[in-house]
Amino acid sequence: MTRMIPHFVGGKHVDPTGGRVADVFDPSTGAVQAHVPLASADEVRAVIANAEAAQADWAATNPQKRARVLMRFVELVNRDMDDLARLLSSEHGKTFGDAKGDIQRGIEVIEFCIGAPHLLKGEYSTGVGTGIDVYSMRQPLGVVAGITPFNFPAMIPLWKAGPALASGNAFVLKPSERDPSVPVRLAELFLEAGLPAGVFNVVHGDKEAVDVLISDPRIQAVGFVGSTPIAEYIYTTAIGNGKRAQCFGGAKNHMIVMPDADLDQVADALIGAGYGSAGERCMAISVAVPVGEETADALAAKLAERVAALNVGPSLSEGADYGPLVNSAAVDRVAGYIQQGIDQGATLLADGRGITVDGHEGGFYLGPTLFDHVTTEMAIYREEIFGPVLVIARAADYEQALAMASDHEFGNGVAIFTRDGDAARDFAARVNVGMVGVNVPIPVPIAYYTFGGWKRSGFGDLNQHGADAFRFYTKTKTVTSRWPSHGVRDGASFVIPTMN
Known part of the structure; x- marks a missing residue:
């Protein structure tokens, strides 16, 4: 009997409740090796609810502890590297060495995200006025989603998930239905690394699932990589629904x-x-x-x-x-x-x-x-x-x-x-x-620079990985604070505050 690749929700495998499935092939032989469920809109909404329930406690976890989860995740991926690469090759078709490179480029972004405590620091100015200080803080958005392509089933999910998780968000991944096994395995390794259940969820699907992710008000941001027509559709729909979006399309x-x-x-x-x-x-x-x-x-x-x-x-x-x-x-x-x-x-x-x-x-x-x-x-x-x-x-x-x-x-x-x-x-x-x-044929930037194309290769103001990713997955709160001396009163003022 052909195996069914499950969703991964709330820290466990979840069998589909709908009846729609897609074939997963072995490209080397042309044989069907598995089936993958195509989630219904209701199934996707349930995944979002699960992520929303888990997000607050994860956001309250201090950044250093979140970084330690990522450190442990890197160790586990390196432990299982060969098995992951073989699994990736069996569904995508790229060679074993190329599959390992796919995983490694994703891990390099996770390694960069281990520095999240530094990247999430705000700014502080003292004495901007009499007894007045101003400071800023970066806070997570909430629940965010990644919609990722078949050609890099490890790298691009990790490019999306790493900064999102390090910033304190919960993450919903909708990977390609063509090679979905490695994304599920990555979710399992995040759980083993200590990520709380529900913070990283994988839901399989097609346009029905995508349309929920780009319209449901609980999703605060969407990242996508794929063809230009779909990138443009997801970008315009997501921002039309009040979400942040970074969508990367085709290339020549x-x-x-x-x-x-x-x-x-x-x-x-x-x-x-x-x-x-x-x-x-x-x-x-x-x-x-x-x-x-x-x-x-x-x-x-x-x-x-x-x-x-x-x-x-x-x-x-x-x-x-x-x-x-x-x-x-x-x-x-x-x-x-x-x-x-x-x-x-x-x-x-x-x-x-x-x-x-x-x-x-x-x-x-x-x-x-x-x-x-x-x-x-x-x-x-x-x-x-x-x-x-x-x-x-x-x-x-x-x-x-x-x-x-x-x-x-x-x-x-x-x-x-x-x-x-x-x-x-x-x-x-x-x-x-x-x-x-x-004199470099494939100019993919290293993990601490940003990756992104121009014109119809990219939609959105911020790129993938590097510092841009942390800007994308966080919102800035600015606090103006005053602690007047006891008994000091200025009286009511009816003019806008200035630096004077």
Whole structure:
């Protein structure tokens, strides 16, 4: 009998009460390995009530004790790292090493959040007036929610949960229904680490569950990562219902390749950044922009050679460079983009369609695909493909390359490879993109800086992790305090207080 992945509510597994379920596949074989419930609106409301009941006591716990729970959680995740990575690989399809990286990048944010006692400090000014002091304090919002995507089933839930929990909030996670087991396991480890029951809850679902989280008045803030149309929908609906929202959408990340760049280094960087995790990363480099025809011709040749040598295989195969896509619908979507590229006149240098893996013929595999002579009007340039497809869009000069990255509707990440410090500095200052790499192909900031894209890659005023996360998950209260000497009276005043 196929297992049912439970909700995790109030510190325990909770079986679904509704009848709707979704299949959870093993992408390496194509077989259904589990079912996941799709919660009804009433089930989600019950989860929110449970979180609300637990939040006040957690908020009253001093920040140092909250931080110690996070410290213990890090220890437990490291203890179980290999098991978590295998579980993640079995549902997502990314390789074992990549799965460990997914978990590690989440843990690094938790490690940053252990410093919450410092990050939650307010400010104090003494003697702003006669006998008057002013101070501020950061306080939790209450119950907050995270709606997270399939492509990072550990990292992004932890990016959301870490600062939310450290700040004293209760957290409701709605993970992707495509790979839901690791989020449940993380909730179990938080409980083992000492987090009170009900402070971290996992509810599975689809749009019905999402619509409750972005409309129920008990939810004070919502964080989301996914496609741009859904990010925009969740953002506008949530703020329309009086909530805070930070919603991150699609991407089309460019790598500018200057004529002076080391092309072997560039080719290696593009292969890893373009095809790692089967291209199912919001920070994947999907557009290489070589400057000048000579640079473009040389780069295309090096990439074609490296693409031909890539090994696609089961997620737990030691020799695989990358594994399958998450499901058959993803394969069909990416294959459709490949055909569009051909139809619109791009030069196909490598076609990944129709690949089979011996012994895993039912798996959701797509080989590495490479296009050259791609123009900015083509769909494979304009739209996020989210698969193992890399395109070469040639630029005549530096200014054209800069404009291509800056003018695209997405502004998530961008990179430049060059040996010219002046060009790199100019590029970093002028490009209209939120995260920039200089000779770094995937510019995901370290945990104590913030992560976030611009334009239609991000909706909201504050980014993920770093100091921004604590600003997002707390509200500031400012107190003006006066302790007059006994017997001193100023009499009634009818003018607004000033610094005079």
